[in-house]
Amino acid sequence: EAQVTQNPRYLITVTGKKLTVTCSQNMNHEYMSWYRQDPGLGLRQIYYSMNVEVTDKGDVPEGYKVSRKEKRNFPLILESPSPNQTSLYFCASSLRQATEAFFGQGTRLTVV
Amino acid sequence: AQKVTQAQTEISVVEKEDVTLDCVYETRDTTYYLFWYKQPPSGELVFLIRRNSFDEQNEISGRYSWNFQKSTSSFNFTITASQVVDSAVYFCALSEVYSSNTGKLIFGQGTTLQVKP
Numbered sequence: 001e002a003q004v005t006q007n008p009r010y011l012i013t014v015t016g017k018k019l020t021v022t023c024s025q026n027m028n029h030e031y032m033s034w035y036r037q038d039p040g041l042g043l044r045q046i047y048y049s050m051n052v053e054v055t056d057k058g059d060v061p062e063g064y065k066v067s068r069k070e071k072r073n074f075p076l077i078l079e080s081p082s083p084n085q086t087s088l089y090f091c092a093s094s095l096r097q098a099t100e101a102f103f104g105q106g107t108r109l110t111v112v
Numbered sequence: 113a114q115k116v117t118q119a120q121t122e123i124s125v126v127e128k129e130d131v132t133l134d135c136v137y138e139t140r141d142t143t144y145y146l147f148w149y150k151q152p153p154s155g156e157l158v159f160l161i162r163r164n165s166f167d168e169q170n171e172i173s174g175r176y177s178w179n180f181q182k183s184t185s186s187f188n189f190t191i192t193a194s195q196v197v198d199s200a201v202y203f204c205a206l207s208e209v210y211s212s213n214t215g216k217l218i219f220g221q222g223t224t225l226q227v228k229p
Contacts, residue, residue, distance in 0.1 A: 050214075
């Protein structure tokens with residue numbers, strides 16, 4: 001089954017404690033992105049990747065890092081989480097630019 | 113600058129009513145794509161439709177229909193004979209082809225639809 005898998009689904013952590021949210025897709029898609037969803041703001045792109053070893057900042061990259069060492073995986077790293085990073089996070093993949101994006105199930109992160 | 117506006121924050125209807133969700137977009141690109149996604153209470157994002165800027169034909173899929181009007185930069189979504197299962201947050205999104213090669217979807221703020229029995 002074609003899918004994007006994110007883990008964990010829910011995470012509560014403390015300020016400053018490094019964490020990683022994993023994302024994996026099995027569709028051999030070139031493009032992968034991370035978005036955060038906040039009330040009244042819709043979804044905003046954090047980082048994206050067009051291929052292996054090619055990543056770049058989206059609209060709200062501060063406080064986040066990513067890597068793309070393999071085509072299928074695109075982890076999101078918060079080196080020192082802060083409360084303003086409390087949000088719902090989605091990983092997405094698409095075959096190429098402007099094609100349908102497939103989303104993971106979402107990760108609800110709370111930073112206290 | 114590129115932007116998607118969904119002016120209706122929340123809509124509440126009674127089952128079997130028709131409802132239209134509005135979406136207005138801004139872009140300087142001549143080639144772009146528009147999308148609608150549904151986010152049910154369980155939280156996942158479900159793809160509904162993708163439309164390119166050169167195809168202004170309206171589309172119907174069961175109880176769902178989409179009206180794309182380039183002249184008014186709108187891509188509205190109508191649910192006919194709404195059902196309780198249609199209750200969700202609906203997002204309109206834009207993807208530009210020339211201004212951006214990031215694969216980014218520019219989302220509207222979302223419209224929460226509540227369908228009451």
